[in-house]
Amino acid sequence: MHQLKKGYKCNCGKVHDAGIDEYIVKNGAINDLPKFVKNYSCKKVFIVADVNTYSVAGEKVCNVLAKNEIEFSKYVFNNTALEPDEYAVGSAIMHFDKSCDIVVAIGSGVINDIGKILSSTAKIPYIIVATAPSMDGYASATSSMSMDGLKVSLPTKCANVIIGDTEILKNAPEKMLIAGLGDMLAKYISICEWRISNVITGEYFCDYVAQLIRDALKACADNAEGLLKRDEKAVEAVFEGLIIGGVAMKYAGLSRPASGVEHYFSHIWDMRGLEFGTNVDLHGIQCAIGTMYASKIYEQVKNIKIDKEKALSYASNFDYENYKNQLAAFIGKGATQMAEIEKREGKYNVEKHRERLEVIIKNWDKILEIINNEVPASKEIERIMDVIHAPKTSAEIGIDEKDISFTFKATKDIRDKYVLSRLCWDLGIIEEIKF
Ligand SMILES: [Zn+2]
Numbered sequence: 001m002h003q004l005k006k007g008y009k010c011n012c013g014k015v016h017d018a019g020i021d022e023y024i025v026k027n028g029a030i031n032d033l034p035k036f037v038k039n040y041s042c043k044k045v046f047i048v049a050d051v052n053t054y055s056v057a058g059e060k061v062c063n064v065l066a067k068n069e070i071e072f073s074k075y076v077f078n079n080t081a082l083e084p085d086e087y088a089v090g091s092a093i094m095h096f097d098k099s100c101d102i103v104v105a106i107g108s109g110v111i112n113d114i115g116k117i118l119s120s121t122a123k124i125p126y127i128i129v130a131t132a133p134s135m136d137g138y139a140s141a142t143s144s145m146s147m148d149g150l151k152v153s154l155p156t157k158c159a160n161v162i163i164g165d166t167e168i169l170k171n172a173p174e175k176m177l178i179a180g181l182g183d184m185l186a187k188y189i190s191i192c193e194w195r196i197s198n199v200i201t202g203e204y205f206c207d208y209v210a211q212l213i214r215d216a217l218k219a220c221a222d223n224a225e226g227l228l229k230r231d232e233k234a235v236e237a238v239f240e241g242l243i244i245g246g247v248a249m250k251y252a253g254l255s256r257p258a259s260g261v262e263h264y265f266s267h268i269w270d271m272r273g274l275e276f277g278t279n280v281d282l283h284g285i286q287c288a289i290g291t292m293y294a295s296k297i298y299e300q301v302k303n304i305k306i307d308k309e310k311a312l313s314y315a316s317n318f319d320y321e322n323y324k325n326q327l328a329a330f331i332g333k334g335a336t337q338m339a340e341i342e343k344r345e346g347k348y349n350v351e352k353h354r355e356r357l358e359v360i361i362k363n364w365d366k367i368l369e370i371i372n373n374e375v376p377a378s379k380e381i382e383r384i385m386d387v388i389h390a391p392k393t394s395a396e397i398g399i400d401e402k403d404i405s406f407t408f409k410a411t412k413d414i415r416d417k418y419v420l421s422r423l424c425w426d427l428g429i430i431e432e433i434k435f
C-alpha cells in the first residue's frame, strides 16, 4: 500500500500533498469504518446512498455503526439512475441532518461527487465506502457535475478516507470492472504524453509521480486475467490503481499523470452525446477505446521519417478559420471554449510551430525512446482488452467510426495540453493517420 505524502518536498521542486488522509483496500475493510469515524472525533454519521448502492453495502454500514454504538441518520436517493445535477445536490442538502458531524457516502461516481459537495458545504469530514472500482475520481478534490445543462468539474474537497472492501468491490457489475481497468490503461498514454510535452514544451514533469502510476498500472496489467473471475487481487489492483491515479494528479497539481489524448476521445464523445444525442458509454470504457486508438497511432508515428519542409508547409497552409467552423459543427457549444483556448495559446501560429518543430527534430531520438518505454505495442493492449472483454472500437459502443479521424483532430483543441494529436499536427502528418 502506498504511503500517502503530506508536505513532501520532492526532487521535482514541488511539495506533494495527497489530499486524502488515508485509504484502505482489503477484504472486510468496512469493519474499520467506526475506527475512522472515531479518529475524526465524530459522534453522528450522515449516510448518503442511492437505492442501488444502499442494497450493496447499506445494511453492512448501518450494522457496523450500530454495533459500535455510533449514531447515524441516512438519506437514500430512490432513483435507479441518479444524475449528478442541481436536483440531486439540493435534495441531499435538504435531507441533511444537521446534528451529524461526518458524511459517509456509499457508492462510486455520482454518489461520491454528491458526497464531496455535501461534506464541503457542511464543512465536516467525509468518508466514501466504495461500491465499484470504476473510475479514478475517488481521491480527487473535484466533482463532475451537470450544472445549467453543461458538464462541469466543480472544486469541492477530497474524501478524508476511502474504504475499498474487496468483498463488496469484487461483486460490482462486470461493466464497471472493465471501465475501472480501462481508466487505468489510459495511463500508458498519459505518462508518455506528459514526458513528451516535457521535452517539447518544457512542461513540468515529476518522475516520482510517474513511477507511482507505472507501478500501479503494472499491477493491474499483471492481474488482468483475474478481473472478470472477480479475483480479489485483480480487483484490489484496479481499485488501488484508481486511487493512486487521483493521488498522483493531486501530487502533481495537474491531470497529466492520469489523462491524455485517450481521455479527450472520451470527452468529445461525451460532448457530442449531450449536444446531438449520440451514444455515450462509461468513462473508463471510452478511455480504453481511446487508448487502443492512441497506441496504434503511436506505432505509426514511430515509423515516420521527419520531413521538415512538409511539416512547415502543412502548418503554413492550415486554414484555421475553416477548421474552426468544422469544429463548431462537429462539437456544438463546446467549440466556443476551444476557440477561446486557441486565442490564448496560438498553437496554430506558424512561428510558434517552427520553434516547436526545431525542438522536435533535435530531440526525435529521445521522443522515440519515450514512446518505446511508456507505450506497449498495440497488440499487447489489445490482448489485455480481450482478456477483460472490453470493446476496442468506437463502433462497438455505437459511435460511428467514420467520425474517428475528425475526433482525433479535435482532441488537439480540448485543452491547452500538448498531446499526441498536437505532435501529429506539428509533424504535418495528421491527415495521414490511419484508423
Ligand atoms: Zn515530484
Ligand SMILES: [Zn+2]
Binding pocket: 136, 183, 258, 259, 263, 283, 287
Ligand atoms: Zn479517467
